[in-house]
Amino acid sequence: MSQKPKKYYIVVGLLYPAAVGAGLAWFVPAVPAAYRSHGQEPTWWTVFFAAWFLLYHSIWFLHSVRTADKKNFDYDRPVFISDLVDVIALFVAFSVLGLTAPPFSHSHSQLVYGITLLIPVSALIDRGVRHTLPNKPCAWILFSLAVVLPAIGICLRRQQPNSLVVYDCGLLVGLYVLLGIYIVFPAAYQSLLAVKKGRGT
Numbered sequence: 001m002s003q004k005p006k007k008y009y010i011v012v013g014l015l016y017p018a019a020v021g022a023g024l025a026w027f028v029p030a031v032p033a034a035y036r037s038h039g040q041e042p043t044w045w046t047v048f049f050a051a052w053f054l055l056y057h058s059i060w061f062l063h064s065v066r067t068a069d070k071k072n073f074d075y076d077r078p079v080f081i082s083d084l085v086d087v088i089a090l091f092v093a094f095s096v097l098g099l100t101a102p103p104f105s106h107s108h109s110q111l112v113y114g115i116t117l118l119i120p121v122s123a124l125i126d127r128g129v130r131h132t133l134p135n136k137p138c139a140w141i142l143f144s145l146a147v148v149l150p151a152i153g154i155c156l157r158r159q160q161p162n163s164l165v166v167y168d169c170g171l172l173v174g175l176y177v178l179l180g181i182y183i184v185f186p187a188a189y190q191s192l193l194a195v196k197k198g199r200g201t
Helices: 006-036 044-067 077-096 109-116 118-129 137-155 166-184
Strands: none
Touching: 006 044, 006 077, 044 077, 044 166, 077 109, 077 118, 109 118, 109 137, 109 166, 118 137, 137 166
């Protein structure tokens, strides 16, 4: 078992599980509230987007914990910053989704998409700094979609700043498809989640 630095225990040992735990605590009461209000407060779009954030960060947190037990584990600065960005993204995501405290407020949809962009940014911080960016067309296409879909959500015309449009549902489905590919076939992203040799998004 490799020796872990203090910054690993701060982020992966404390902040990351705290963020995932807080997300679960905020998510659980939101589901029956959406059911009782027939998807009005909060909306089902908000609930499913919250589930998307939780699913991604839970998977990556478990991967971080497992990887730390490998012999050549190296929790250097890019990995530390990348994990810190993920933690911040999860906390802020539930805030802009309006789920941190009942009564649940309307989500700030454009801000939600902005926070979603932090996930590929986190990957760039980790892999870009160490010059291990994907080199296969499939990986670049998937990574580009992870940037383009939230960017479209930010640019959509809305009657009110926090209102939802029909395209929001399509964008969320697209993000779920990308996450599904990441979970089932991470090699498509050239992710080290697949090769399990070390850290890297």
